[in-house]
Amino acid sequence: MKRPDYISWDDYFMGMALLAAKRSKDPSTQVGACIVSGEECVGQRPNTILSLGYNGFPIGCKDDHFPWDREGNFLDTKYPFVVHAELNAILNAQGKSLVGAKLYVALFPCNECCKAIIQSGINEVIYLSDKYAQTDVVKASKKMFEAAGVKLTRLETQTSKIVLDFNVEMI
Numbered sequence: 704m705k706r707p708d709y710i711s712w713d714d715y716f717m718g719m720a721l722l723a724a725k726r727s728k729d730p731s732t733q734v735g736a737c738i739v740s741g742e743e744c745v746g747q748r749p750n751t752i753l754s755l756g757y758n759g760f761p762i763g764c765k766d767d768h769f770p771w772d773r774e775g776n777f778l779d780t781k782y783p784f785v786v787h788a789e790l791n792a793i794l795n796a797q798g799k800s801l802v803g804a805k806l807y808v809a810l811f812p813c814n815e816c817c818k819a820i821i822q823s824g825i826n827e828v829i830y831l832s833d834k835y836a837q838t839d840v841v842k843a844s845k846k847m848f849e850a851a852g853v854k855l856t857r858l859e860t861q862t863s864k865i866v867l868d869f870n871v872e873m874i
C-alpha cells in the first residue's frame with residue numbers, strides 16, 4: 704500500500720519556492736519562485752520544474768558591495784538593484800519557453816514582475832499570501848493579470864509544514 708502522507712504537486716512546488724527563498728541574502732524579505740510546466744507546454748512533460756529564483760542582486764553585483772537597506776537615499780537602498788524572485792526565475796530559464804507554464808511564489812507578485820510574467824507566457828500564478836493586496840502595486844498587478852487572462856490561484860496547502868532533515872541516518 705502506498706504511503707498516505709506524500710506531498711501534493713502544489714505543496715511540492717510551493718515548497719521548492721520556499722526553499723529557493725532560503726538562498727536570499729535580503730535581511731528583511733526572502734522570496735522564492737518556482738516555474739513549472741503546465742499541460743499545454745510544448746516539448747515539456749507536465750509538472751517539470753523549468754526554473755527557480757529568489758530575490759537578489761544581478762550577477763557580478765556583490766552582496767557585500769551593494770546595500771540591503773530599505774531606508775535612506777535611493778542609491779543607498781536595495782530598491783534600484785534587487786531582482787525579485789519571479790523575474791529572476793524567468794531570467795534563469797535562459798530562453799526555455801515558459802508559454803503555458805505556472806509560477807509558484809509565496810507572495811503575490813508586484814506590478815513589475817507581473818509584466819515579466821505576462822510577457823513570458825506564464826498563464827497561472829499560484830501564491831500563498833496576498834498581504835499587500837491593499838497597495839497600489841498589487842492593485843496594478845491584478846489589473847494587468849486579469850486583462851491578460853492569467854489565472855490567479857491562492858494555494859490552500861494540504862500540509863502546513865515540510866521539514867527537511869539533513870540527518871539522513873534517521874530515515
Ligand SMILES: [Zn+2]
Nearest residue numbers: 787812813816
Ligand atoms: Zn516583483
